Amino acid sequence: MVKRKKFISMIMAVSLLGGVLAGCSSNSGNSASGDNKTTPTAQADSKNEERTLKMMTGVIGGKTPEENVKFEKEIERLTGIKVTMDKPASDYDQKLLASIASGEKYDLLQVSKERMNTLIDQGVLTPLTDQVKASKVLSDPSVIPTDEWDQVKTKDGQIYGVFTKYQGGTMPIVRKDWLDKLNLPEPKTLDDYYNVLKAFTEQDPDGNGKKDTYGLSTAGMYELQGFFSAAGLKQRYVETADGKLDVPYSTDAAIPVYEWLNKLYKEGILDPNFATNDTGKMRNMFLSDRVGMITYWDAWVGMLNNTRKGQDPQTTFEAKGLPGAADANGNYMLRRGDPDVWVIPANAEHPKTAFEFIEWWNTQDGIMLGSLGIKDEDYTMDNGKYVLTQTGKEHASDHGVPFWYNSNVEAPFGKLPGVQEAQDLVNKYATLELTPPNWSEAEKIINEYSFKAIMGEMPAADAVKKMREELKAKKLID
CATH class of the missing domain: 3.40.190.10 (Periplasmic binding protein-like II)
Known part of the structure; x- marks a missing residue:
């Protein structure tokens, strides 16, 4: 068999593992309309943690550094979680690895399946199998179809990453x-x-x-x-x-x-x-x-x-x-395409809050933020209906989640011209x-x-x- 070579430097593994040694639901969050709802299981688990997160993302977030700050504040408005989001403008993988190798700690990372596999080999990710199975949100096949989990499971059936979106x-x-x-x-x-x-x-x-x-x-x-x-x-x-x-x-x-x-x-x-x-x-x-x-x-x-x-x-x-x-x-x-996933590093300081966020990301409000964007920036509400602003139109309903799994969440404006036909081809011919x-x-x-x-x-x-x-x-x- 091919040797599974590790191309992350040893310093990265030492930094992450050293950090570990040293540091040793179906309801959405606050709705876009302002109604307060909770995710009982996740919030109960995370109540003893400071509800704050540091994350690094590649495509999820604002379209500009200025809008990314607004994205952070919108997450806090909707969930009560205070977020610091690093979103490099380019060379995401290199900057991700460099940041981790330098000793920076993150609670959440958005990575490709390929990168996830490498991090699993390094032993620096938190297994999420039991949490996923116990989650009323993520174990619901109408939120994520059961067969789709096979994409991210390891050979021994473990889950280390949860989908950030539906990958076409x-x-x-x-x-x-x-x-x-x-x-x-x-x-x-x-x-x-x-x-x-x-x-x-x-x-x-x-x-x-x-x-x-x-x-x-x-x-x-x-x-x-x-x-x-x-x-x-x-x-x-x-x-x-x-x-x-x-x-x-x-x-x-x-x-x-x-x-x-x-x-x-x-x-x-x-x-x-x-x-x-x-x-x-x-x-x-x-x-x-x-x-x-x-x-x-x-x-x-x-x-x-x-x-x-x-x-x-x-x-x-x-x-x-x-x-x-x-x-x-x-x-x-x-x-x-290989899916993009949320992963929680083993040295994360707020792992329970991170998992709460992952659950919320797959609910109505999380999906709308990842697609439409920020209320009063990308869209407004008119008698319960979404209305895109000019900025929202320019952003094309994609802040990292152009499509999603949750069949309970309808796209407010349908799909853009030609997309359904293209997706039908993928579903028919792609593996x-x-x-x-x-x-x-x-x-x-x-x-x-x-x-x-x-x-x-x-x-x-x-x-x-x-x-x-x-x-x-x-x-x-x-």
């Missing part, structure tokens, strides 16, 4: 209005995708009389699952029939897909800056009529449509999710990835040789061979 999936997103303008059918095979992307590059879909568009843009190798679907290949790791771990993108079956991507690059169909793009640059190209297809999250289908509609109510712009490229048997394979703790080390090798293959710096077959050799040499695959 990724897919190719196309300018449907460009397809219609050029009388092109929606692509189904890699050949179909080539023809569509070539037309987007050469047939002036934006109508400005200039050859200034690309067929496809990506943020590096980010979310190319929809194209590797043509070869039936899963992103990241898979477990083989004999129990070994492998990376499908490093197999010979991936060579034709790399050659297809190289063809796009050579012919100027693929954005030449794809390898250095971040997701913001990629999205901006799509929104500014410079590219006809990107690879991104289902939720962004709606946000892209909403953004352009907000800029120009008469726009013909239409983003649409696609199922990717079918394999020889007509099957599609999309990626469902979770296998992300061992050593993924980030493997990813560097995969990206290095994938870029060389796509940009023609090495023949695809040679790049795949070298990729596989390095993964094996570093014991990242069996």
Whole structure:
């Protein structure tokens, strides 16, 4: 089996474990309308603790540092918990690890499942299994479906993280209005995708009389699952029939897909800056009529449509999710993203209050804060109905929770255009990835040789061979 290498530094583990040694319900919180309600079980558990929390988040919170302060105050208004929220503007994982390694203590962290697995290996997280089972909120299948917990359970059935939101999936997103303008059918095979992307590059879909568009843009190798679907290949790791771990993108079956991507690059169909793009640059190209297809999250289908509609109510712009490229048997394979979770460090100073917050986050008021945002900042109430402010419209009902599990909580304004169709594709064709703790080390090798293959710096077959050799040499695959 692949050795489970630990890429968090020893100083981080020592700091956290040293801190541990040294330090050795179905009702929501206060409602948006001001009515006081309680979470009896959690508050009874936390009554002997100071009701204060220090947390670090990546996407949850205000959109600006100033709004983040208001977000903290809104949590206190709704729950009575005084919160200090660190929300780095960039490089979240690096800053998270650096802060913890320096000895800072947090009560709550928002992390990916991949990061959670690493922290579990380090022995620095609090197991939450018993608390989840005893929670009237979290054990309710209408709040979080029972089967969904399998995503975050360890092999021995323990739970260390609780969902921050419903995590969707990724897919190719196309300018449907460009397809219609050029009388092109929606692509189904890699050949179909080539023809569509070539037309987007050469047939002036934006109508400005200039050859200034690309067929496809990506943020590096980010979310190319929809194209590797043509070869039936899963992103990241898979477990083989004999129990070994492998990376499908490093197999010979991936060579034709790399050659297809190289063809796009050579012919100027693929954005030449794809390898250095971040997701913001990629999205901006799509929104500014410079590219006809990107690879991104289902939720962004709606946000892209909403953004352009907000800029120009008469726009013909239409983003649409696609199922990717079918394999020889007509099957599609999309990626469902690893969930983001709340975790409680083992050296947290207010662990009971932290769990109370986690329960509240999955109730009506917590969900509305994570989606709509802050009362009187992002929305107001009019006769019991939510009304978005201009700021709220700009924030697109996403303060870290665009979608949620709790089926008892309805979205006040429904879903944005195109989102439901995209989510239906994810639910039909997407499965979770296998992300061992050593993924980030493997990813560097995969990206290095994938870029060389796509940009023609090495023949695809040679790049795949070298990729596989390095993964094996570093014991990242069996």
